[in-house]
Amino acid sequence: MHRVVRAVHKYAGLTACAWLLVLALTGIALDHHEWRWLNQTSVPSAWTSKQIGRLVPATIMRHIAVADGVVLGASERGAWRSADGGKTWVLVAFAGRADQPQVYGFAELARQRFSGLYLATDDGLWATATDGMSAHRLALAGVRLTAISPGADTASLVAVRDRSDLLRIVPATGAVTDLSIAANLTGLNPTMPLGRVVMDVHFGHGLLPGAWSIRLNDLGGIAMAVLALTGLGYWWVTRRGRRRGLLMDTQRSAIRWLYRFHGPLVGLLAVLPILYLSVTAIPLNHIYGFLWWAEGRTVERLSLPPAFRGVSLDHEIDGVASWPGEAARIGIATRFGLLESRDGGRSWRPDPSLPVPDGDAGGNLFRVEDQLFAGFGREGNFRRGPGGGAWRKIDGPKTAITGASRDGGVWYVKNSKAILREGNAPGSFVDSRISVRAAAPGTPLFLVMADLHAGVIFHEQFKWANDLFAALAVLLALSGPLIWLKRKWL
Known part of the structure; x- marks a missing residue:
C-alpha cells in the first residue's frame, strides 16, 4: 500500500508541479489587490483573453x-x-511625487469646481x-485610506484606514x-x-477573522510553490544526481534536506489551505454554471467558521458614509452587507430599509x-x-455604481462600463x-x-485542465502526510 501511495504522490507531483507553481x-498576487x-503596470490588451x-x-x-463639463x-x-x-486625459500631478498613488475614493466638502475635493489614497489624504490639474497632501503620509x-x-471627513479602522479628519487643520x-x-x-x-x-475571507484568512491563503500559495520546487528537486537528485556527477555525500545530504523541507517543515503545515483552495477551485472554474446550480441553496451561518459571523471588522470595511447632521450615525459596506450604526460604531445591523433581497450581497456605499x-x-x-427617507432605485446602470457627482443640476454616476448622465426623467441615467x-x-x-490563474489566457476551455490540476493537488495533499507517517524525518 505504501508503494502505491508513493507512486501516486510521485507521478501526480511530476505531472502537476509546473502548473501548481x-x-x-498568481494566487498570492490575486490575494493582494493593494499592491x-x-x-499600475500594464500590458497590451491584445495579450489577454476576451473574458x-x-x-x-x-x-x-x-x-x-x-465641474463645468470637466x-x-x-x-x-x-x-x-x-x-x-x-x-x-492628462494625469493629475501629485505634489512631491513622480508617480501616482492608488485612489480609493472621493469626498466633497463645499466644493467649488475641484476645490474642496478630497482623495483617499494608499499614501494618505x-x-x-x-x-483639478494637481493635488497636494493634507495628512497621513504613507497610510492606506x-x-x-x-x-x-x-x-470634517470620515475615512477608513486599511479596510479596518474609522478615522475622523479635519482637513483645515490636518487633525x-x-x-x-x-x-x-x-x-x-x-x-x-x-x-x-x-x-x-x-x-481568503471565510476561515479566520480579519486579515488572517488572507495570510492562510498566502501560506497555501507559498507552500504550494515551495513544494513544487522541492519535490522536483528531490526527484532530480534521486534520479539524476549520480549521472550529473554529484558526490555521494552531497547527494545524500541534498536528499535528506529536500525531503525534510518538502514534507515535515512545509507540507504538513500547509495541508489545510492546499485542500480548501483546491476543492473550492473546482466549482469556481465553472463559476456561471456553479452559481446557477447553487441558486437558492443556503448554509446555516452558525455551522460556518466564526469569520462568517462578523466577529471582527478587521479588513472587512469596503465603504463608508456618514449622515449629515447625525454624528452618531454611520454606514459601512462589508461582505456582510450594508451595515448601519446609530451609536457611533458601538453596534451594527443591516440597513432594514434597503430593498435588496440578499442581506449578504456586499455592495458599494458612498455619499456625495x-x-x-x-x-x-x-x-x-x-x-x-437627506432626512433618512426611502431608498429610490436608479434606472439605467446595469452594474454596480462606484462613484457619483453633480455638475450644476445634473447628476453623473460611474459604473464598471461607463459614465452615465441623468436623463430627462429624474433618477434615470443614460450613457454620457x-x-x-x-x-x-x-x-x-x-x-x-x-x-x-484561470488559464483562459490560453483557451476558454482551459478550466477543465485546471480541474485536473486541482484534483492532483488534492491527491498530493492527502498522500503526502501518509508518506510522512511511514518515513517521518528521514
Whole structure:
C-alpha cells in the first residue's frame, strides 16, 4: 500500500508541479489587490483573453467629479482629468511625487469646481487644486485610506484606514482622530448563499477573522510553490544526481534536506489551505454554471467558521458614509452587507430599509453632498436623500455604481462600463458618451494574473485542465502526510 501511495504522490507531483507553481504565484498576487505595481503596470490588451478584456474598463475609473463639463476620474491605477468629453486625459500631478498613488475614493466638502475635493489614497489624504490639474497632501503620509465620506458636519471627513479602522479628519487643520468601533453585529441573515460561502473561502475571507484568512491563503500559495520546487528537486537528485556527477555525500545530504523541507517543515503545515483552495477551485472554474446550480441553496451561518459571523471588522470595511447632521450615525459596506450604526460604531445591523433581497450581497456605499448611494450588481443601484427617507432605485446602470457627482443640476454616476448622465426623467441615467478608455490603455497586471490563474489566457476551455490540476493537488495533499507517517524525518 505504501508503494502505491508513493507512486501516486510521485507521478501526480511530476505531472502537476509546473502548473501548481504558476497557480501558487498568481494566487498570492490575486490575494493582494493593494499592491500598487499589480494595478499600475500594464500590458497590451491584445495579450489577454476576451473574458478579461471585458473587465478592463472597470479598473480605469471608479470615482468621478464633474465641474463645468470637466471630468476628474480616478481608481487604483491613478487619477486623470479631461476637458474634452473623454477624448484625451492628462494625469493629475501629485505634489512631491513622480508617480501616482492608488485612489480609493472621493469626498466633497463645499466644493467649488475641484476645490474642496478630497482623495483617499494608499499614501494618505490629498486635496485637489481648483482646476483639478494637481493635488497636494493634507495628512497621513504613507497610510492606506481605502474609503472616505463627508463627515456629519461641514468641516470634517470620515475615512477608513486599511479596510479596518474609522478615522475622523479635519482637513483645515490636518487633525486625525480614531473613532472607536466594535464588531457588535446583530440582525445578520441566519443563512448564507452557498455560492458566497465557496467564493469567500477561496478568496481568503471565510476561515479566520480579519486579515488572517488572507495570510492562510498566502501560506497555501507559498507552500504550494515551495513544494513544487522541492519535490522536483528531490526527484532530480534521486534520479539524476549520480549521472550529473554529484558526490555521494552531497547527494545524500541534498536528499535528506529536500525531503525534510518538502514534507515535515512545509507540507504538513500547509495541508489545510492546499485542500480548501483546491476543492473550492473546482466549482469556481465553472463559476456561471456553479452559481446557477447553487441558486437558492443556503448554509446555516452558525455551522460556518466564526469569520462568517462578523466577529471582527478587521479588513472587512469596503465603504463608508456618514449622515449629515447625525454624528452618531454611520454606514459601512462589508461582505456582510450594508451595515448601519446609530451609536457611533458601538453596534451594527443591516440597513432594514434597503430593498435588496440578499442581506449578504456586499455592495458599494458612498455619499456625495447630502445624497447616499448604494451600488449592487443584479440587485440594482439606489439613492437616498437627506432626512433618512426611502431608498429610490436608479434606472439605467446595469452594474454596480462606484462613484457619483453633480455638475450644476445634473447628476453623473460611474459604473464598471461607463459614465452615465441623468436623463430627462429624474433618477434615470443614460450613457454620457464620455469615454474613459484613453485614460489608461492596456490591461493591468492584476487582471493578467487573473487571466493566467484561470488559464483562459490560453483557451476558454482551459478550466477543465485546471480541474485536473486541482484534483492532483488534492491527491498530493492527502498522500503526502501518509508518506510522512511511514518515513517521518528521514
